[in-house]
Amino acid sequence: xxxxxxxxxxxxxxxxxxxxxxxxxxxxxxxxILELCERVENRIRQSGAKPAFPVNVSxxxxxxxxxxxxxxxxxxxxxxxxxxxxGAHIDGYIVDTAVTVTFNPMYNQLVKSSMxxxxxxxxxxxxxxxLTSVGAxxxxxxxSFGFKPIKNLSGHLIRKYVLHAGKSIPNYDNGDKxxxxxxxxxxxxxxxxxxxxxxxxxxxxxxxxxxxxxxxxDPHYDVLSYISSEIGPLPFTPxxxxxxxxxxxxxxxxxxxxxxxxxxxxxxxEHGKGLVAQVEDTFIITRDxxxxxxxxxxxxx
Numbered sequence: 388x389x390x391x392x393x394x395x396x397x398x399x400x401x402x403x404x405x406x407x408x409x410x411x412x413x414x415x416x417x418x419x420i421l422e423l424c425e426r427v428e429n430r431i432r433q434s435g436a437k438p439a440f441p442v443n444v445s446x447x448x449x450x451x452x453x454x455x456x457x458x459x460x461x462x463x464x465x466x467x468x469x470x471x472x473x474g475a476h477i478d479g480y481i482v483d484t485a486v487t488v489t490f491n492p493m494y495n496q497l498v499k500s501s502m503x504x505x506x507x508x509x510x511x512x513x514x515x516x517x518l519t520s521v522g523a524x525x526x527x528x529x530x531s532f533g534f535k536p537i538k539n540l541s542g543h544l545i546r547k548y549v550l551h552a553g554k555s556i557p558n559y560d561n562g563d564k565x566x567x568x569x570x571x572x573x574x575x576x577x578x579x580x581x582x583x584x585x586x587x588x589x590x591x592x593x594x595x596x597x598x599x600x601x602x603x604x605d606p607h608y609d610v611l612s613y614i615s616s617e618i619g620p621l622p623f624t625p626x627x628x629x630x631x632x633x634x635x636x637x638x639x640x641x642x643x644x645x646x647x648x649x650x651x652x653x654x655x656x657e658h659g660k661g662l663v664a665q666v667e668d669t670f671i672i673t674r675d676x677x678x679x680x681x682x683x684x685x686x687x688x
Contacts (some may be wrong), residue, residue, distance in 0.1 A: 388570050388671060392480065396572075396671060399482040400680040402434040403475045403669075407486055407686060410442075410473070416465045416490055420444045421455035423463070423471075425626070431475045439474030439481045439550065440622035441594055446470075450537060450578060450586045450655045450663040454593045454624050457637045466491040468498070470665045472576075476621070479548035483574035484681040485667035494662060497579055500532035501666040502687055504577035508542075508556070512670060512677035514569040521567075522557030525577045529558070535584035537663065540655070542575040545669065548620050550574075571672045582661015588653035595640060595649045596622045607639060611648065622652065 388396075410427045424442040431438050441454035446467050455461075463469060472485035487498045507524040522541075529536045542556030554565055556575050567573075597620060601611035610632060614623060625637040632639070644651045657663050666687065670677035 393671075395477050395480050396482065396680050399436060399475050399477055399480065400682070402431060402436045403473065403482045403484050404681045404683070404686065405434060406430045406473055406475065407471065407484060407681070407683065410471045411486060411488055411686070414463060414469060414471065414488055416463050416467065418463045419459070420461045420463065421459040424455040427471070427473060431473070436475040436477050439476040439483065441624035441626070443472035443485075444469060445472070445663070447662055448582065448657045448660045449589075450540060450657055450665070452594055452652045453654045455626065456593055457626055457629060457634055468494045468662050468664060470663065472665065472667065474550070479619075481545050481550060482669045482680050483545065483550065483667060484669060484683050485576060485665050486683060486687060487664040487666060494664070496532055497534060497581060497662060497664045498666070498687075500529045500534045500579040501577045501664045502684060503532070504528040504536070504558075504579065505575060505666045505668060506684060508575045508577065509670065509677050509679060512567055512573070512575075512672065514567055514672060514674060516567050518554065518556060518563040518565050518567070519560050521575070522563070523560035525557070526559040529577060529579045532579070534579045534581055537578035537580055537584060537586055537657070539585045540576070540578045542573055542667070545572045545574055550621065567672055569672055569674050572669060573672065573677075574667060574669050576665055576667035578663055578665045580657050580661040580663045582657040582663070583659030585658050586655040587658050589656045591654045592644065592651035593654060594622050594624055594652045595644060596620060598648060598650050605648070607643065610636065610639060611643070
């Protein structure tokens with residue numbers, strides 16, 4: 388990897404780590420989820436990067452893809468287990484990372500299982516190793532605590548402006564014989580649960596991305612062109628559009644989603660309503676192994 392790109396990732400790692408630390412320092416039962424999302428997103432912007440996607444705050448059986456909606460009144464519940472998943476980018480180069488915070492000691496082992504799974508993945512990842520071999524180590528670590536990996540969630544190859552770039556790091560031994568290549572960048576995110584071990588699409592959508600660049604003949608070209616120029620192909624939340632277009636933009640985005648102008652990510656819910664933990668870091672693959680960009684595990688120890 389070129390040295391100038393390494394420096395960008397190093398800077399992103401510092402920014403993402405700071406944003407996670409900031410989130411962990413203030414999240415508490417009763418805190419409005421809207422406040423948490425906006426404060427962390429602003430922290431990323433103030434640090435010299437942009438959010439690569441809206442901050443996800445997924446509580447209890449919600450595994451992923453929940454971010455605060457416009458005027459969101461929900462708060463962090465008492466005794467909850469909370470996933471905080473954030474991304475930062477500079478010129479399209481992305482770092483993706485997550486922690487789980489719990490306010491019930493009964494869930495500490497669930498969080499630890501995801502931590503150990505991420506650690507196991509890091510130890511095995513290097514050029515030539517198959518994706519399924521990484522998944523097998525993740526699964527083994529999670530099951531050693533008596534929990535299950537979530538099989539239909541996975542880590543992912545990251546490329547410039549592409550968060551999910553085709554290759555996936557499974558959370559179990561799925562038989563994928565594709566190999567890790569030097570110079571690749573992966574987000575690895577073990578999800579563990581005491582539930583069924585897979586997620587379903589929920590009815591709510593809070594995160595979207597633009598499907599194609601708009602033309603002047605498109606309905607609501609002003610909104611679509613603003614998304615294209617200011618956010619590009621990365622995921623966004625209608626919250627980010629309120630300063631420009633007002634509170635009603637949420638209804639407009641939902642309409643554009645129904646009509647197929649934009650893609651929506653359903654909120655993902657554990658099938659058995661089990662609790663879910665997630666720990667995630669971004670890794671650069673070198674000839675000697677996987678280098679964590681955020682070093683998220685050290686934040687949790």
